[in-house]
Amino acid sequence: MNGLDWTVLIAYFAVMVAIGFWSHSRVDDVGDYFTAGGRMPWWLSGISHHMSGYSAVMFTGYAGISYQYGVTSYFTWAFPIAIGVGLGARWFAPRLNRMRSRLRVASPLEYLKDRYNLPTQQALAWSGVLLKIVDVGAKWAAIATLLSVFTGITITQGIVITGAITAVYCTVGGLWADALTELGQFAIQLVAGLAMLVAALSKLGGVDSVWNVWDEPALRHHGHPTAGPYTAVFLLAYLFIKTFEYNGGMWNQAQRYMATGSARKAARSAMLSSALWFVWPLVLFFPMWIAPLLVHAKKPDASDSYALLTERLLPHGLLGLVVVGFFSHTMAMCSSDANAIAAVVTRDIAPAVSRTAREWGSRIGLIAARATTLLFLGLSMAIATQVDSPAFKDIITIVIKWVAGLVGPIAIPFLLGLMPRFRRSGPTAALVSWALGLVAFYLVNYPVNDAVSGGVGLEYQISVPVAISLVLYIAIGWIKPEDTPERDALIAKVNADGDGAAAAVLPEPERGYAAG
Template sequence: MQFLDWTVLGAYLAGMLALAFYLGQRQTSREDYYLGGHRLPGWALAGSIIATQCSTNSLLGAPAFVGFSAGGGLLWLQYELAVPLAMLLLCALFLPIYRSRSISIYAYLEKRLGLQARLLASACFLFFRGVATGVTVYGVAAVIGLITGIPFTAAVLLLMGITITYDVLGGMRAVVISDVLQMALLLAAVFLALFWLAEPLSLHWHSLADRTRPLLDDWGLSSGNNYGFWPMLLGGLFLYTAYYGCDQSQAQRLQSARDESQLYRILVLNGVLRFPLVLAYCLVGLGLAAYAVEHPGFVAALPHTAAGSPNLNLVFPAFVAANFPAGLAGLAIVGLFAAAMSSIDSALNSLSAGTVEDFIARFRPLPEKRLFLLSKLATLGWGLFAVAFSFQVERIAPTVLEAINKVGSMANGPLLMLFTLAILWPALGQRAAIAGFLGGLACNLLIWAQLPQVSWLWWNVSGFLAGWLCAVAVGLGRLILPSAGFPLWVPRRQGLQLAAMTVLILLVCTLLQFA
């Protein structure tokens, strides 16, 4: 990076801090801090959700997979076909949750099932999102260090210092507005790259197109391939429904909607607009593959991994550094920063919301002014946790990101079962719901241990179906044989113990994945 590139980056980061300071002066309550006072426009909320999804990991990982991985090509777009279907399911089933207008989406579970269900779901969210945020910080800071030449520690402090500060100051309003700006910068970086890659892409399109045929005959049940058409479509449908519907980091933007009509618009916009963006950076991947064909030394010149092979995740920034003039290269790097910050800022705000609403305000009726201060402190605390954890990621395992995604898929289905049961059949009761969650988790653990050839995307489906079967069996059993009781070994009022137990189980699953 040259002086002009650093100037562009510095101006962007300073602008983010000034915006957060301005917006933070207008906040007086948790509703302002976490939900933007229900005054944010629908198109901005939809853009914020899309920006969170299209993170730096996607901008780096998708081109590497599409252009350079065996079985790559535009097959990744099969995954995106599930997004509009998931939005339709949310419109049909989850509106009662969003009508509650509570800050924490998990408060709905307490209303329909009980306190233990709420704490269980919230604890799962805090575990997965907290660890995943630390992993994101590690991955992005490593890339920033390689691109700019600054040490890893300095990259972490630069990225997180700015992100934590404007998140603590500005809350959800700053998150959404900055996400929209960051989306614009991300699009600018992607389309600039496509402009430079248009010629090699057109010359080699026919050879590259041979890699884009969908694997319609691959169900991902015995081949060991994780990315066949059906697991990506059906497994992706359950994954995205659980992610957008049961994950506080996504649902909080939906909770911020002013009314039901705005909520519909947000879901529709997200279902329609996400695909073109993913298509754009997948085309960047194909363009980079074509560029590598014309420049044989391009891939060999990439920084190498610990195993000694070229780090293909760096093909996009390496192309930018080699071809973009000063100023435009800085804009592309700002796009990488923006993509990272749009994922991290919303995660920190939602982690704070889950902590304060589910584990503090729920048990202690504190004054609003004190809870508002605790909200900012919780955001700061989770930001510091992500910073600390980012320094441990490389020591845990080199495949930590994939492991986290797999463990997340173990719990997605059971979590989705909890919410759909609360919506459709709350009469089954809290004990049946929790038994279903644990049964779905146990089913996925069994599949992972005994059927490694099954695509992990199917875990999102199997956990949901097994969870429903267990919940119905326990619930109907209590109705038919009330004297049997079917008690859980955790006492009714020990919700915190149940949440801690579940997090411990998931932590063990994560360590097993790393092993």
Template sequence: MPAFNHVNSADYALIALYFGIVIFVGWYSSRKNKNTDDYFKGGGKIPWFLAGVSNWVSGFSAFMFVAAAGFTYRYGLGAAVVFTMATWAYLVGAFYFASRWRRARINSPLEFLTRRYSPSTTYFYSVTAIVPQVIGIGQGLYILCIFVATALGFAQGQHVVLGWTFTGLELTMIAVGAVMIIYTVIGGLWAAVLSDAVQGIIILVTSLLILPITFRYLGQGEGIGAGFVRLWNEAPAGYFGLNGPTASVLFLACFAANTMLGYNVAWWQVQRYQSVPDERSARKMALLCAGLSFIGPLLWIVPVMGARVIFPNIGEIWPQFAAPAEASFVSLALLLLPHGLIGFVVAAILSATLGQASDGFNWLAATTTRDIYVPLRKKAGFSAPSETHQMRVAQLTMLVIGVLGIVAALFIARTGGAFDFGLKYYSLTGPGFMMPVLLGMIYRKTPWWSGMASSIAAFVAAFGLMAINAFPDNVYERNIVSAISAATLVFFISAFFYRADDPRSAECQRFDTDLRTPVPIDPNQPEGSLRDFQMLSIVSVLLGAVLIGCVFIPSSPLAPPIINVVAGVILFGIGGLLWRASRSKT
């Protein structure tokens, strides 16, 4: 059994500090929300750099550090092909979708469906998408907390709270979910963006450190280069080529297609493009995300490959995991990082999933408020709600969604099978919701009902094949191929029924004109929001100072406390760059 640095009071203090910072960010962000435009899309004033970092972090979750780490441990360098595919999706976004989403001139993601198709399509999506999204939030929360609770020793034992009996895992989900609800309800999209920036700093520093430390350990005193040589010599055969699922052209094609959808037409992505001031900023944001999506995964994929040599029998270390390989990243952290920085890694895993879930909260609240509540209120004969009224409804919606997400996580925890559940969930629901958006953005001469028909066709195909258990050895590929094919076929068949003189086509024609018309740059657009870099700079310096203070905490010989000083200096450097950026722009 390796000599792990198990979490101690210093690590817990750093985790608590992170949660405190996240809640502070929510409060800080709430001061920016003067109306629902600010609350849902940052008033279109968020700097492209902040929006880009936030967008990139939103693509992370505990899945990347858990399931994806396990995939890398098993299949090696082929994982780099899979987990850097977002790079190519963002490049497509930079040259096509970024400008078009900015030109869409919409205030909430689902407003696209109203303009492109019809109000009926928006209601259809609102009703059918909310439940799967809540389940998705719950599933993400569960994957995060089953890992964190087990790694920190919370998973065992029963706890009685107010007469109710909970496991440590369930209490972890409730606590983490509560923090997620608080800061998102208070701050809206500004909270999500700024907290994502804090999370991006955490992920960057952790990734920069874990790679050289891992290979220094592998080098056994002969240097980092010797560590790479050892990995090359001792890794399993085929570890540096395409093997397992990565050797399947069909799997790679399906994963690429799903990635292209998720990083170009998912609602959280649309919201980010709407949050920046102009088309140029949207393109720059997408290009930044493309670069980060290529470099970032490599920083943690390569160390996890090293874990295959360091922990050749990882199942003996983590017998309580259904898939012990998925503990490979945290095993590296517990072995090679000192106290203080270990808490930093746990905070990184927490922050990544919280950022992703908070985006789901935000667009669901925007949809429920603007696309469901306001129209229904008007139809009922009431006056149009004020901006303040809509913000309160949105906050209440976020609260309800958050509570339901926690309930979903507790339900999944009691039924088990979270990872298999997640695989089926994303491949079954993703294409059905996103294909009509992609197709409707590219081709706009189809009737008002084509979006609903395309979506229904995708779900019928995917769920129908699942019902008869067709192609059981290729479930993921079956779901993706069937849904995309059915949606595309029905969509283009519907084009034969398009009538330009149909009154219901008028809004789509105006929408088509908007997509061909660049959004003018507002010369009076304020850049005051760049001062948020100052807040992030202070947060970076604060975290750096705390880590440097951890140098006095005893640790193991394999994880000398001086590593905390290195991390602190990096954070000071990041803080200085952020402060300089704020001063040069304001």
């Protein structure tokens, strides 16, 4: 990077911080901080939902998969997410929006105390928070890895820089700042991604190379939808898992649906996000697929291939813009996760363990929310410095194995608990399915016998935990039904369409922490 590239990067950081401070005026209480007061336009919610769904891991871990296996990276990642989010437009997005407006909650998990009980709520909250600290830590490490390639600064320095800037705008402006910065980040990534695509096509001889390039020996096997450990079973497992994760199972996407003005608008935002997932990753992935023709990756997992490709193809100025694109995705996901975790900690965990927290007013609750956001970012940054340790192995292992394998036991009781079909599943079903899902994850990923570990495919490492959780959640609900009139009434409130009596049971959330 030269002076022009640094100017682009610094200008980007300045704009993100400015948006954060501008958003500060729109945040009066925790309802604004965590759910934008239910006033976010559906199109902004949809773009924010999409942008908060992936990070610089795409340009490191998934770039490595693209370099080695080609189009497999799209068909076993973006494609199932697009389908899952499209399904969620009907199944989950409207219910999550009604959960905010009719149950008067500011956190995705607040309703769990009444849907199940306090222990269930706390189990899901604590385990999800711990998982997200590790997950976001992997994201910081990914962007710092890219930054080190372009600038030569250390991984730790890169983590501190990106984390500190993200902390400023997302702590000051809350969900409004997250969504508005994600809109700006989407515009930047649109230009950067198209610039990279045009540069790659020009290097290969024009638009015709989109079809002709696959005959090259280096890309002979790059046209297969599934390859290596990313098999058809992996694709189906990922479709199932990502349907839960990207429809609110890990909370930050749930906030986007909660933030819109109505259930119908939430569904429209989900459809927009789904359409973007179908189309936009194709633009980003193509240069990664043809990278073996242009660069030679130095790392064993080829996670540096996209950075090397960018250095070769783009002139200064555009190079800085693409680096900004790396930052845009990572900062979008990490800031949205930080806001979601702060919501869960201040609205669900803190009141359960502290009487003082239960008595917080609007002002103190907002201060606590911002302090929790900073604490989460700090812990995830500390984890990021250890991402290459033997315990975590590497970035892509954390993102694919840990998150995909653990999201099911956390997400299934949360999301299925909203649906009438599963009303018989109560606290016992939720806790047992959660606990044994976690046990299953440990057994298939870290068995006592190393020979057994080597024989368990990646598709089973991520699918077995969620399958066990789902089966137990449904089966225990039928064996030991725990539906009560109170729980049935709660489910009815989030499922009734229109503005009828069921919809009018509870008004919009009151302003202030004490609401709900």
